[in-house]
Amino acid sequence: MEKCIFCQIVAGDIPASKVYEDEHVLAFLDITQVTKGHTLVIPKKHVRNLLDMDSETAQQVFAPIPQLARRLQTVTGASGLNMLNNSEAVAGQTVFHAHIHLIPRFNDEDGLTIDFKTNEPNFEQLSQLAKAITNEV
Numbered sequence: 001m002e003k004c005i006f007c008q009i010v011a012g013d014i015p016a017s018k019v020y021e022d023e024h025v026l027a028f029l030d031i032t033q034v035t036k037g038h039t040l041v042i043p044k045k046h047v048r049n050l051l052d053m054d055s056e057t058a059q060q061v062f063a064p065i066p067q068l069a070r071r072l073q074t075v076t077g078a079s080g081l082n083m084l085n086n087s088e089a090v091a092g093q094t095v096f097h098a099h100i101h102l103i104p105r106f107n108d109e110d111g112l113t114i115d116f117k118t119n120e121p122n123f124e125q126l127s128q129l130a131k132a133i134t135n136e137v
C-alpha cells in the first residue's frame with residue numbers, strides 16, 4: 001500500500017517547510033498557500049481526520065495552535081486568521097491524514113471565501129436537536 005503523504009513528511013521521506021515541531025505534532029507550510037503563511041498542523045501519528053481523533057491527540061494538536069497563529073500573524077502582517085478542518089470527502093478532505101489549516105487573512109479578496117448560508121431560526125428544532133446531541137453517547 002502506498003504510504004500516506006503526511007506520514008512521509010513526518011518520516012522525513014519527502015521535504016516540507018516546517019514551522020513547528022514537538023514530540024507529537026508537526027506544522028508545515030501548505031504547498032498551495034491559499035494565502036501567504038497557509039499552514040497545516042498535523043498529529044505525527046496517522047489519524048484519518050477529526051472524526052477519528054481521540055481527545056489526547058486533539059489536545060496535543062490544538063495546544064501549539066494559538067502561539068503558532070500569532071507567529072503567522074506577526075510574520076505575514078495578516079489582520080486575522082481562519083482555522084479550518086475538512087473531515088471526509090464531502091467536507092473537502094483530500095489528504096486523509098488529519099490536519100488543521102491555519103489561513104492568515106488579509107482582506108475579502110485574499111484567496112479564501114467562506115460562505116455561510118443563513119436560515120431563519122426554528123427554536124423548537126434547535127431545542128430537539130440540542131437534546132439529541134447532548135444525550136448521544
Ligand code: 5GP
Nearest residue numbers: 005016028029030031032086092093094095
Ligand atoms: P484538505 O483538502 O485535505 O483539507 O487539504 C489538504 C492540503 O494538503 C491541501 O491544501 C494541499 O495543498 C496540501 N498538500 C497536499 N500535498 C502536500 C504536500 O506534499 N506538501 C504540503 N506541504 N502540502 C500538501
Ligand code: ZN
Nearest residue numbers: 004007046097
Ligand atoms: Zn498518515
